[in-house]
Amino acid sequence: MNDNVDRAPIEDTRFGGITVRQDGQDRLQVEGEAIPRVVLERDPAAEADPHIAIGTRDPAALRLRIDGREAELRPGKGRLSRRSYRVDVRYDGADYRLVPDSVPSSRLTRDGVHLGDFSCDGDETVIAEWQEGVQTRPADAAIGYALASAFGTGGQPMWMMIVDGVTDALP
Numbered sequence: 001m002n003d004n005v006d007r008a009p010i011e012d013t014r015f016g017g018i019t020v021r022q023d024g025q026d027r028l029q030v031e032g033e034a035i036p037r038v039v040l041e042r043d044p045a046a047e048a049d050p051h052i053a054i055g056t057r058d059p060a061a062l063r064l065r066i067d068g069r070e071a072e073l074r075p076g077k078g079r080l081s082r083r084s085y086r087v088d089v090r091y092d093g094a095d096y097r098l099v100p101d102s103v104p105s106s107r108l109t110r111d112g113v114h115l116g117d118f119s120c121d122g123d124e125t126v127i128a129e130w131q132e133g134v135q136t137r138p139a140d141a142a143i144g145y146a147l148a149s150a151f152g153t154g155g156q157p158m159w160m161m162i163v164d165g166v167t168d169a170l171p
Contacts, residue, residue: 025055036067122152
């Protein structure tokens with residue numbers, strides 16, 4: 001988490017320098033010269049889950065603004081399946097989704113088109129790998145970096161979680 005230390009920007013291959021700043025579990029900000037600014041805030045009255053960088057997956061406790069405009073944010077509940085960890089955003093007439101597709105990474109789509117893959121442990125270090133031949137917009141990067149940092153990426157397949165649960169239950 002950020003302790004108000006200036007961090008070197010992440011060098012994105014398409015959008016140049018991007019800075020991700022987390023203020024505890026209360027606020028996250030993403031900005032760069034070539035992308036719109038994103039601010040994601042958690043209601044301070046909402047209980048913070050220590051396993052989620054932004055502190056909650058409850059959409060009623062979160063506020064997302066992109067380039068100063070409100071955006072609709074709908075995180076999944078985050079239960080057993082990878083798909084339950086998806087995070088949906090409606091912004092500027094487009095539907096975005098970040099959903100785990102492997103153990104370390106999540107796929108970002110806009111209106112169902114695979115834009116790229118993001119990896120992040122729920123901190124300020126985000127790695128984006130953009131799909132070749134797909135046109136991306138500055139908002140795509142801003143949203144992808146914000147969601148990856150706020151909610152983390154990746155997830156184990158259900159069968160691995162079941163095996164882990166059974167193994168943990170054995171004496």
